[in-house]
Amino acid sequence: MTDQAQTDAHVGADRADRELLVEDLERRIEALEGLDDSDIGRFTALDWFFCVTGSVVIPVIALWWFAG
């Protein structure tokens, strides 16, 4: 095989790989866009309450308390 033919074959293979990659991406996008909240588990108001209390409110109180 000549150098030119080898280069063409390599470019062709790269293009085919990329087309497969984009096809896979399209498939994934459709699958993920179709997900419902129940598929990934809800992050509820109660979760927010726990996170805000544990990561903001209590730490701020602790920082204020120990400042003195």
Next chain:
Amino acid sequence: MSAEGFDSQANRPDSPGKSGHEESAFGRLPLLIEEREYGTASAHTTCFAYAIATWCFLTGGFVAELVGAVQGIACLVAGNLIGIFITTMALGLGCQRYGIEQMDCCKPAFGQRGVKIPLLFYLINMLGWSGLLLVMFGNGIHNILGALGYETGNWVVGVGVAIGLALSYLIVTHGVHWLSVSNSIITPGLGLLVAFMFYKLIHDYGWDVIAAAPPLDPGPNPITNYVIAIELGIASGISWWGGVGFLARNTRTQRNGIYPEIVQLGFAGSVACCIGLFSALVVKTSDPTEWMVPLGGIVMGILALTFVALANVTSTAVSIFASGLAMRHVRWFRSTPWWQLMLLLAIPCVPFAIWPQELFDFGDAFLAYNGTMYAPISGILFADYFFLRKQKVNLRALFESDPSGEYYFHRGFNWIALGALLLGQVVYIIMYNPISGEIHQLSRFVPASVAASVLPALVYGIGMRVLARREGAKPHTPISSETPSRQRLISPNV
């Protein structure tokens, strides 16, 4: 990053014909739910492995320079939790919902090209930490030789940095699978080391001695010291920005995208920082490599030092490896051979071999500067994801480089987000200048990181609302939440 992750990544960077799963897990394709690795237990385990690392000792040492044990605990634990909250909520939930990595999660706010700015910050963060860990490796060698009775000059530290960098380079180019092997030893080993240090501290010194130990190098004003220590604690939490997306996108439920990060990175990580704080206070130096011999004796000390040195090399390799993956976002580097990319990323660490101590002395300023970089980004992402987009992102548009794409904005940049980011940095520097150590009176009431995330969030949110109103309800308004079109991608950016 999990040990299994590194196993699969071993051949990733240059290997053609990767499977779809490999490409999605370690490339940029969004991860499907069934491909995600972490359930509840594994998410906690992986986050714990992330959290217990040698940089915890560095952070504890920096805080020990300013405040004593009691205030230090408050600053490290509370600060870490606040920092993790700021960083995690939008990024964690966004990356988890769509299985995307964090740079893609930033695109709805910053634009297809604007996202290069957070990417640049990410690289600064990763390579800066790498440099500090390499100096710790060099200091470790220096101190091991010292403990064995060989008096050496400080040049050994520089040589150590160079050796550590070369080892890291070899690992990321030739033996990434060694990371999975060494991580499976180093992570539990570091956990044991932290427990051993805590036992020795309590047994040999006692809580009364630790609590009474004065800070190592405090400024004249105790309130200023406390404010800066809080800032270091928050910055320590915010520093996790670089790892949050990877962890969250690999989890299967929203809760697993958040709770392990708060509990392990925020809380468990800060406990390890506190052990570093106590050690620094009783041994009276903030350099972690000088703690091991006084705490453990010659034999245990040298073993621990050797172990910490190895842990530093693997952590550096992880950082350089992750930076290489991030660089694949830049079109120029998508087809660059992996070894060249790694070499390019190793170059910024070279100055640490030439001026190790000088650059190490900027460590606390660098830690705080993480707040400068990531606090505004986190605030902007919070406003964008929760208030503007109501947790709905056009996934297709994230991978669309064509100018007609929803997140292309103006020439690929969302100038409102970039302006808000700049504002956040200015606010931070006014509130607390990490280089000079000066603080503004207001930072006694509001930490600089919090101000630097809330203000940009407000400016960004209002700016985008005004822009959207001006442009009307067209499908491609900057904050459109309409159902994304089903048309094929015009110019996919994978």
